Amino acid sequence: MPRARRKKSTPNYVRAITEAYRLSGHTGTAQPPIPRGQIPSTTYEVLGTKLGRRMNNLAAKDTKHRVGEQEAAALINAGITLREHGDGTRSIDPTTPKTSQLNKQIKDYTNALIVIEAYGLPGHTGTAQPPIPHGQIPNTTYEVLGTKLGQRMNDLAAKDTKSRVGPQEAAALINAGITLHQHNDGTRSIHPTTPRASQLEKQITDYANANVVIEAYGLPGHTGTAQPPILHGHLPNTTYEVLGTKLGQRMNDLARKETKSRVGPQEAAALINAGITLRQHNDGTTSIDPTTPRASQLDKQITDYANANVVIEAYQLPGHTGTAQPPIPRGHLPSQTYEVLGTKLGKRMHHLAAKDTDSRVGPQEATALINAGITLRAHSDGTWSIHPDVDRLHPRREPRAAQNATTGPAVTETATTDPSTQPTLDNPYAGTAWAYLPELHQNHTPSPQPAIPTHTTANSTSTHRNR
Structure with a gap:
């Protein structure tokens, strides 16, 4: 005699809702509860039931899914708004907020907080390194509070970026002097022309290099803290150091025929004042002429x-x-x-x-x-x-x-x-x-x-x- 076909069991959505939202009578076996009044993501499962998939189906505008009496009561207890149809059946109101929206809000708040710390804006805790200069984007390697802010901001400033800023993060960026770029769909990213902090760092490095040359050659403005000055028009030995900087190594590197090192405008001016001949490259950058005599x-x-x-x-x-x-x-x-x-x-x-x-x-x-x-x-x-x-x-x-x-x-x-x-x-x-x-x-x-x-x-x- 053929075995009777087993009837497929219907998921117990009432029990799943009770566990997911920590309603009265829950066993506490589920993951942390879903916030009341919000729909979990479609991948959310509890007690082996795909509750997230069902609730998102129930909330679709053209849904044909309906809730039973006990499930409706459980959803109402969980703060979920229901929609009544003409035939008296009910589904979930399509305007019910999704948990993913809450996640976005939390992420937006977190991103804003990181910007506040990085730029030392009002409300910062002071736990970050010295603040980034206002109006500039940090290097891609910059991190604060364990977050790769530099990478994110450079991604947001890419011309073809698909990344977007939330409203709170946008407000923090504007307070930090960062210009935003408005897209056709109303979303925003960072304007690609926003200057990078690396540019500022280059300027600082250029100024420091110029100062070292001024000291080494005893040019006007030197402090006199260096050893006897290098003879004008000559490169120091590779071992020469001044103010803790290996100037000799740098200048000899700059004077190599195949060098890729370049001098900045301030350093170039100091070198010219020291009688050092510079070499112009095709891209407009300059290095030291390889024929410059050595000390x-x-x-x-x-x-x-x-x-x-x-x-x-x-x-x-x-x-x-x-x-x-x-x-x-x-x-x-x-x-x-x-x-x-x-x-x-x-x-x-x-x-x-x-x-x-x-x-x-x-x-x-x-x-x-x-x-x-x-x-x-x-x-x-x-x-x-x-x-x-x-x-x-x-x-x-x-x-x-x-x-x-x-x-x-x-x-x-x-x-x-x-x-x-x-x-x-x-x-x-x-x-x-x-x-x-x-x-x-x-x-x-x-x-x-x-x-x-x-x-x-x-x-x-x-x-x-x-x-």
Whole structure:
């Protein structure tokens, strides 16, 4: 005998309403109650019954659904307004507010509160970081009270945005000086032309960068808190810092050929005042010209002049001050222990004369060594050191030789007159470097640069060589 078909059970909407709205007799097994007088969202379920779907169907304008007597009583107890039809049946009034509307209101209020905090408007609690400047949109990464306000406001300001502001949020934004954009459907978003706080931050950064340049180069308006100023027209070393800022690193980055770094208008003005040449890019932005001389070049020039001055004193060449001990004989290297003017000249010259030396002489030092009869050796890269075969003085003979020598032993090396074999001794920054060594400027005028003697072992007849 076939089994009788089981009749589909009808959902117990009265019990579901009782639980959903916490009416008298509820068991407390449901989620938090639905606010009285409001319809839950269509996805709302309670006790296995799709109450949200049924109530939204009952509230549709052209609904054919109807409520029974017990369900109607439960809905009235829950504050839901019913609509009576011509045949005496009832459904839910279509104007009954939805819970989703309440959620929007709550969200709108929350958004307004966040704006109030971010801009420090009346009623703020002061829990936010320093307020955003009025009339500007914060960066996309800006957060306040755990909310990504920056992301939301930038989304609202996008040209093709679909995001909209609620009435309370709109009022808060207007109080914060934010211009709103009205859409054809009456909704509003943030006007796309509203300035970003990032623009203000760029201006602040530009001003700070300019101030650092002013301090570093001692320009008008500097406070004098920095170390001695950088020479105008030169870039500082990459390690140079001033006011806690790595200015050297920044300026050298700006001067790279392929740099993507740029200077702002205030910083550009300060750099120009400091004698730094700027490079204009196709997009109208500027960086530092890659050919701008580095302060490290000036350091080398100053060191070169100092080394030349020591040689001039040691060999008592024209322009010496006479402050050194009796002169070293021309054409000879002093002993390694020889010092003059507090400089270990002997050690330096022996390093320069080593066969595998990496040390090199600068143009001014080269001139002084040539004038002292010291033969130089040319390297393949165009640099110069002292020829390894130059005669040395023995330490025990150094004082006597220094006292008895007048012009020193005869120089037997031949000098080349071929310009291609001479080092380039021209120094376009000599005047600049000279200003940093006033004592040299007063006591020594560089003499004409002679040809470079090329040491020829076969022609050397000196008998005074003591190693």
